[in-house]
Amino acid sequence: MLTQSLSTSVIGHKVSPVAFPAPAPDQFGAVTGHAGLVATEFSYKKDEEIYGEDEPAEYVYQVITGAVRSYKLLSDGRRQIGAFHLPGDVFGLESGTIHRLAAEAIIDTTVRLVKRRSLEQAAGVDVQVARKLWAMTAGDLRHAEDHMLLLGRKTAMERVATFLLEMDGRLAVAGMMALPMCRRDIGDYLGLTLETVSRALSQLHSQGILGFSGARQIVLRNRQKLRTLDA
Amino acid sequence: MLTQSLSTSVIGHKVSPVAFPAPAPDQFGAVTGHAGLVATEFSYKKDEEIYGEDEPAEYVYQVITGAVRSYKLLSDGRRQIGAFHLPGDVFGLESGTIHRLAAEAIIDTTVRLVKRRSLEQAAGVDVQVARKLWAMTAGDLRHAEDHMLLLGRKTAMERVATFLLEMDGRLAVAGMMALPMCRRDIGDYLGLTLETVSRALSQLHSQGILGFSGARQIVLRNRQKLRTLDA
């Protein structure tokens, strides 16, 4: 299966910023606003693979709309999701030539992408670009280090509380968050089963710490209490 | 407590390579062999702190002899060791200004260190240095991604098998490895208790997959079998 939509544009300093709902500081712009890097848009349907584990890393991506999961698999199908990527997030950035994790669209998703080689070339010319690429990889490392602590040492309730606070910070609009991912994805991110995730959420609901409007629309009613549960 | 020993030298291209038993490719040399960076040696006693979590990242370190653990703590003392650093390994490298994990000497340890600022400065002048710093952070990220899979989805026996194969690759000499760390450290690295680690090792011993000469001297007698157990 290939493209659902594709458009190409040459990104210059103030040329066609391609408005997208990026809540986070624009990580990509700081890098693509250089030397006529070519950025392309591409769309993926729900559950479509963006790239596979150990595939050559030809492109670097930024989520425009939608959501993406990055993950590793064991031979028998056990899966560990390393990160969720939401609008504004850059993913698939590698210092080497290979993607260490696979990536799939969680829901219908549109991304911007640039060739990894062109970024590396820009980094060779512009020290600021090189600095930014390093900083983005360091940001991914920080997240992974925090997540190792969660996976190795936190209880199920602590993991779910940490997840809710993370998602609250990343996608809450008007105090409500619309989770794009299913319970199984959350479980595979937190090193739990989907049933354990569901039970923890139910318990938080019964304690009035969160409210539901459908399984994936969540309102945090007591962030302070949640913070005491997150470890 | 402060220094056990300290010496300073100006590292130039072929000036005083300060011979050290680094089995890995010399990650530091590629970076310190530039622009008269000043490298200092420093020693730490067993269990001495090298830096704390969230402390300013003033230096970048390389193990000369000994071993180091990098870890995070929860408020109640639960600990997750993110990495062990062995002779030749660089640690404490940050893109930002803060150490994200604490570091302690596992046994008496000597390190080389350079100021982070001076490395950043060199990276601003020399693109090769910038590239190397990025590649080192990316290497740490790769390890963290692999470790998330282990912590989130592997069984106790799979974790211990993975650990043995990792250490075998990093510190086996003449088919034998001398582990510098205790069972509790191994447990805190693998997200297990020390008892579970001990039981897994005993089971591998009774199956003839490994041999002991004292609890920390291990010979792998059947790497192939171990690889089938590692997931």
Place this chain on the structure above:
DNA sequence: CGTCGCTTTGATCTAAATCAAGTTGAGTGG
């Protein structure tokens, strides 16, 4: 408005944690 995937909830099981002794062995001081 029926179907199917997702979610919740309940019952039971189990891998690993916890609690509890012993054992070993490296380092110390007599």
Place this chain on the structure above:
DNA sequence: CCACTCAACTTGATTTAGATCAAAGCGACG
């Protein structure tokens, strides 16, 4: 050089958090 000491390690008994197995709800979509 030997015996003592103490931390590290092993092993056993029991507990438990979370996994697994199973069966309803529910809700979005065709």
